[in-house]
Amino acid sequence: MSILEEISENLQKGRAKVVKELVQNAVDSGVDPETVLKEGLLPGMSVIGERFKNNEVYVPEVLVAARAMNMGAQVLKPYLERAGIKAAGKICLGTVQGDLHDIGKNLVKMMMEGKGLEVVDLGTDVSPDTFIRTAIDQNCQIIACSALLTTTMGVMEEVVNKAVEAGIRDRVKIMIGGAPVDEAFCRKIGADCYTPDAASAAEAAAGFCASMGA
């Protein structure tokens, strides 16, 4: 097994310390840091995402895998920055105003980072204006909104409307997710994409960013 395969395998098992050591060893032994990212860490996270989507693994396995990926990514970060390697796209993500639930939002963040995307995590209780301002200021390709409550899902429509008002609707995709929303609601409010789980959200985001030439 190559060291890149070892990184991927250990990431899938959530062995954060081992992943960190292996990533450092790989870089020290001359493996290109971008290769370590793209052929070690990201494939491992992709496997976890797919297995999560298929109900073969559950939230704990995703969380420990993501922790392992973060530890590996921290090792790589200075090397990638020096080499000018950029993320495959940029997303601003948050739980909408009035809602403090963040487990789903955090899972989406981990999965998106596992696709090599940069996520601006706006946290919870995020106003429509904050989503729009962040998308403009940080040049995000996607706004991703999460909600758990039927009483807060309406805020997503405000985000869509504010994006239209701000004149960015043609260059920013709006994704929605969370317990009370579905495809029909997505169409009704004029958002671009509803996904039923975190892994699908990451896949869709990666697809959007690729198609938008990020």
Add this chain to the structure above:
Amino acid sequence: MTNRERAMNILHFRPADRMPAVHFGYWQELLDEWAAQGKIPADLAEGNFDGSAKEAELDRLIGWDFNWYRTYGSSNHLAPGFETKVIETLPDGTRRVQNADGIIERIKPGITSIPSEDDYLLKDREAFEKLYKPRMQYMPGRVDLEFYSRFNEIRPYDVPVGLHLGSVMGNIRNITTVTGMSYLLYSEDEELFADIVDTYAEMQYKCAEAILQTGAKFDFAHYWEDICFKNGPLMSPAVFDELCAKHYKKRNDLCRRYGIDVISLDCDGVIGKLLPTWVENGVNTMFPIEVGVWGDQFEPARMKFGKEVLGVGGMDKTALREDRAAVDREIERMRRLASLGGFIPCPDHRLMPGTKFELVQYYAEKIKEIRP
């Protein structure tokens, strides 16, 4: 027939004269909304909780027969709880507060949904042994033995009352957060998470045993778990089974020895993958079967486990925000489910803001027309 007889007959596949109109309480915001609309007296919006006198008064106003969540229990959680204290106040007024479970919560002014969790204390063996294990021991005072010695004289007999058995996993999730639970499950100390679950479960068993030994009589027993979400369980069903099955069995066997054969479990979300653990270890009544928000269903459980699975819930409460036609559709769906036997319709969670008072009255009236 009393509502207690109706409910217990239905859950034992025996005849009943009509379906009882059963509910699961309200969001406080809805009670405030109804009071502001003049639908209910303002004082009924305050101090209105499961089993309270004000709830009974509101039940009469609406036409409900009873709230399923009328349970009695013990101090079967951390004792003493951690000191609740403000860790810091942020410029926007958000407070970071350590709660009684040792969780650091972020509480924002003006937000009424549950707080977000920033951090937690139960991270390793040392924290468990020093901070939590002592708080998870059985001790005198957890059960009010004097109250339970008089229980059969003071309990209501016109509605079913339950013994609250606590929780096997839900409260562990509460004291660790989902993230913490995940990290503990995969801790280098492989026995740690099981030790936490076992210690907590043993204390809860002893509490239930102490109550039942007083001779107090209950119509059903009840767990709270909330360990599932939109896409299923928050943890692997296999891991859940390995950690929890023996504790459900032990507690449920105890209940059956004391004549309690209806054992319900409150779990939000899509619960199907955990049903085998519950049903095979003696939990037989699923509640509240969230069809509206989460898309759960009762029929697959009945098809898989037959009459071993009973249900209380399953009515899409969002219909109560719409119109009579939407309610009528739910009534018809409930009529079909009720015909299966062993099923009592109930809104699939607490009624939320925007629910129309008159529609709730209408539903309560119509559901009673169902003949089980």
